Amino acid sequence: MQAIQVFAEHYNYVVTIFLMMAGLYIVIARGNMIKKLIGLSIFQTSVYLLYITPAKIIGGTAPILDPAFKVYSNPLPHVLILTAIVVGVATLALGLALVVRIKEAYGTVDEDEIFAKDGEQ
Amino acid sequence: MTAISAQLPALQVVLPLLGAVLAALMRRGTPAFALTLAISWTLPFISGALLYQTLTGDPISYRLGGWEPPFGIEYRVDVLNAFVLMLVSSVGAVILPFAHRSVASEIDEDKHAWFYCMYLLCLAGLLGIAITGDAFNAFVFLEISSLATYVLIALGRDRRALLSAFQYLIVGTIGATLYVLGVGLIYLVTGTLNMHDLSTRLVEAYAVYPQPVLAGLAFIVVGVGLKLALFPMHVWLPNAYAYAPSVVSAFLAATATKVAVYLLIRFSFGVFGKAVAFPTLTVTDLIVGLSIAAMFVGAAAAVYQTDLKRMLAYSSVSQIGYITLGVGLANQAGLTGGIVHLANHAIMKAALFLALGAAVYRIGTCKLNDLSGIGRRMPLTMTAFAIAGFGLIGTPGTAGFISKWYLALGSLEVGGWPLLLAIVASSMIAVVYVGRVVEVMWFREESPHVKGASEAPLAMLLPILVLAAATVYFGFDTRATAGIATRAAEMLIGGLR
Amino acid sequence: MRFDVVIRVGTKLILPFILLFALYVQLHGDYGPGGGFQAGVIAAGMVILVALTFGIDQAKQVAPQALVQRMVPLGVLIFAGTGLVGMLYGQNFLDYSVLGPVAPSARERGILLVEAGVLVTVSGTMLSMFYAFVERGR
Numbered sequence: 001m002q003a004i005q006v007f008a009e010h011y012n013y014v015v016t017i018f019l020m021m022a023g024l025y026i027v028i029a030r031g032n033m034i035k036k037l038i039g040l041s042i043f044q045t046s047v048y049l050l051y052i053t054p055a056k057i058i059g060g061t062a063p064i065l066d067p068a069f070k071v072y073s074n075p076l077p078h079v080l081i082l083t084a085i086v087v088g089v090a091t092l093a094l095g096l097a098l099v100v101r102i103k104e105a106y107g108t109v110d111e112d113e114i115f116a117k118d119g120e121q
Numbered sequence: 122m123t124a125i126s127a128q129l130p131a132l133q134v135v136l137p138l139l140g141a142v143l144a145a146l147m148r149r150g151t152p153a154f155a156l157t158l159a160i161s162w163t164l165p166f167i168s169g170a171l172l173y174q175t176l177t178g179d180p181i182s183y184r185l186g187g188w189e190p191p192f193g194i195e196y197r198v199d200v201l202n203a204f205v206l207m208l209v210s211s212v213g214a215v216i217l218p219f220a221h222r223s224v225a226s227e228i229d230e231d232k233h234a235w236f237y238c239m240y241l242l243c244l245a246g247l248l249g250i251a252i253t254g255d256a257f258n259a260f261v262f263l264e265i266s267s268l269a270t271y272v273l274i275a276l277g278r279d280r281r282a283l284l285s286a287f288q289y290l291i292v293g294t295i296g297a298t299l300y301v302l303g304v305g306l307i308y309l310v311t312g313t314l315n316m317h318d319l320s321t322r323l324v325e326a327y328a329v330y331p332q333p334v335l336a337g338l339a340f341i342v343v344g345v346g347l348k349l350a351l352f353p354m355h356v357w358l359p360n361a362y363a364y365a366p367s368v369v370s371a372f373l374a375a376t377a378t379k380v381a382v383y384l385l386i387r388f389s390f391g392v393f394g395k396a397v398a399f400p401t402l403t404v405t406d407l408i409v410g411l412s413i414a415a416m417f418v419g420a421a422a423a424v425y426q427t428d429l430k431r432m433l434a435y436s437s438v439s440q441i442g443y444i445t446l447g448v449g450l451a452n453q454a455g456l457t458g459g460i461v462h463l464a465n466h467a468i469m470k471a472a473l474f475l476a477l478g479a480a481v482y483r484i485g486t487c488k489l490n491d492l493s494g495i496g497r498r499m500p501l502t503m504t505a506f507a508i509a510g511f512g513l514i515g516t517p518g519t520a521g522f523i524s525k526w527y528l529a530l531g532s533l534e535v536g537g538w539p540l541l542l543a544i545v546a547s548s549m550i551a552v553v554y555v556g557r558v559v560e561v562m563w564f565r566e567e568s569p570h571v572k573g574a575s576e577a578p579l580a581m582l583l584p585i586l587v588l589a590a591a592t593v594y595f596g597f598d599t600r601a602t603a604g605i606a607t608r609a610a611e612m613l614i615g616g617l618r
Numbered sequence: 619m620r621f622d623v624v625i626r627v628g629t630k631l632i633l634p635f636i637l638l639f640a641l642y643v644q645l646h647g648d649y650g651p652g653g654g655f656q657a658g659v660i661a662a663g664m665v666i667l668v669a670l671t672f673g674i675d676q677a678k679q680v681a682p683q684a685l686v687q688r689m690v691p692l693g694v695l696i697f698a699g700t701g702l703v704g705m706l707y708g709q710n711f712l713d714y715s716v717l718g719p720v721a722p723s724a725r726e727r728g729i730l731l732v733e734a735g736v737l738v739t740v741s742g743t744m745l746s747m748f749y750a751f752v753e754r755g756r
Binding site for chain 2: 024027033036037040043044047050051054077080083084087090091094095098099101102105106114118
């Protein structure tokens with residue numbers, strides 16, 4: 001019973017840890033470069049969740065000063081993660097662009113095949 | 122005049138950023154190069170002025186947007202960052218004259234302006250990491266410089282450059298994400314991101330929540346460790362340096378990893394130092410152990426390389442080991458040695474990579490056997506290569522000796538003779554890989570590739586000679602390097618609990 | 619390419635409204651959801667719709683490639699330039715309070731300028747990525 005309660009109270013953190021491990025696993029275990037980038041994105045997403053979880057106050061509104069509201073969410077982590085998301089998108093876009101170039105140069109996006117091709121030289 | 126001097130911290134980052142934008146707007150190589158040259162030669166003067174101010178007075182605090190710290194982003198310059206800023210901006214300036222011809226021969230015409238744009242963007246990012254006093258802002262700059270770096274590496278001629286850029290992208294992003302994770306944990310327990318503010322608030326937070334603070338430190342150390350290529354997280358480095366364009370290899374080897382080391386020093390001593398008494402933690406033993414492993418594994422791998430750029434890259438892994446050894450020793454002499462080696466290694470490695478770049482420019486290859494006898498064809502370049510190589514070994518009379526001297530003193534204080542022996546033994550391996558190259562370059566028959574090669578053009582030769590001269594100069598006059606590093610180490614050690 | 623009348627006429631009808639919506643999102647970004655990022659993507663979406671319906675050459679007449687590639691640094695320049703104005707008035711970098719007589723509304727003015735820069739950069743980036751990928755394999 002207690003275990004279920006702990007799980008429910010820390011649900012977001014459990015998801016964070018799960019996403020992080022899943023992302024890392026994909027990055028390490030998959031040879032396909034597109035899949036690696038997807039894993040990388042999942043890995044980054046887990047960190048976004050870690051920042052947002054404590055910043056969201058239940059019943060809190062956007063931090064715009066108004067006499068009608070007393071409870072506000074913490075805006076700072078949201079802004080930080082907005083920045084981090086932009087950085088993550090830029091990284092993903094650059095990664096995909098590199099994969100396109102790699103595909104043109106090698107004819108494949110699988111790491112093992114690429115290593116095999118470079119070994120022949 | 123005072124108005125400008127108050128704005129120097131912002132200008133240090135804004136100038137290269139603006140330059141990058143303007144270079145992209147120009148779209149033609151030569152004007153972009155002229156602009157990059159003008160800006161990168163202005164930057165050392167700015168960082169020099171900052172260094173002078175911090176050496177003679179208190180740390181400088183600059184409020185971005187006029188918002189008061191810890192609420193706004195603060196640029197905080199003390200002796201340590203000013204030293205790193207000076208190092209990065211000077212190396213960036215000295216290397217640049219080399220770039221014009223080298224880039225013209227190695228990169229397609231229509232990409233030249235983009236190359237200079239990325240170079241300045243990378244410089245802006247690196248200077249930003251060094252100058253900022255905000256933990257999250259450091260992440261943003263880290264990613265700016267990293268993204269620019271991936272592009273710069275991918276510009277290499279070989280198709281393997283693309284692959285190494287991709288691998289670096291994966292590893293670098295994981296490193297940066299782990300860093301943000303660590304920053305997030307300490308933000309959750311302290312509610313602040315300002316490094317200066319963090320250092321005092323962590324004391325309180327550590328008493329209440331010791332695990333999240335330690336976990337935050339662990340994530341930051343591992344994340345930064347990936348960026349600085351601490352053994353065994355170095356696997357991305359040899360490929361990245363080997364296939365990048367020559368100028369980029371020199372620039373990255375001299376600056377990118379160094380700034381990551383700065384971040385490690387800043388966090389372990391500056392931010393966490395007061396709360397968790399960094400030198401007493403087990404992580405310092407771990408860092409010392411990994412550093413020693415890096416010193417040996419990197420040097421040993423360097424011995425077996427036939428591609429000289431790859432050899433220098435492995436040697437970088439080994440030399441970074443010396444720097445982190447100083448961090449792990451965490452005493453006055455050791456830390457001084459680490460910080461001095463930051464600068465000395467940057468100077469020597471830049472000289473070595475540039476000398477190889479000149480050889481690539483003249484004969485189009487940097488395989489060991491193709492370079493035999495090149496010393497007689499390009500005597501000045503290869504003399505500089507040999508001098509910088511002796512610096513890597515740590516020969517007395519070169520800058521490398523100074524850093525190893527301090528590291529040896531620091532090791533004696535902590536680990537006694539075994540550590541000292543490790544430093545000397547790994548330097549002996551450096552004798553092998555440097556000596557092997559020097560022997561082939563000067564005493565072998567000329568290879569067919571070398572026939573007809575002549576001395577590098579003046580614009581390429583001058584940066585190499587300046588860096589080689591600096592290697593010797595800082596081996597005798599240590600006021601600028603060891604003097605400032607001692608003060609920085611005193612400040613860091615003094616800030617510990 | 620087969621030209622479908624419904625799609626062509628529909629696209630022509632909807633194009634101005636997409637741009638208008640982009641400007642709405644842009645200018646209301648300070649009170650509600652929106653801002654330069656979203657508006658930039660919507661504005662770029664308009665050109666991409668032109669490309670999908672009428673072909674890439676038509677789209678390049680709407681937004682020439684040279685312009686698009688210049689828009690990327692230009693937006694950053696607007697952003698940084700806004701920051702520099704504060705510096706010229708003797709304040710710190712990115713201090714927008716010098717842009718008007720009253721500090722809060724002056725800061726809002728600064729944010730509007732910065733968002734305009736973001737709009738230019740984001741739509742430029744989206745379009746140059748789109749063009750880059752369309753050019754591949756042609």
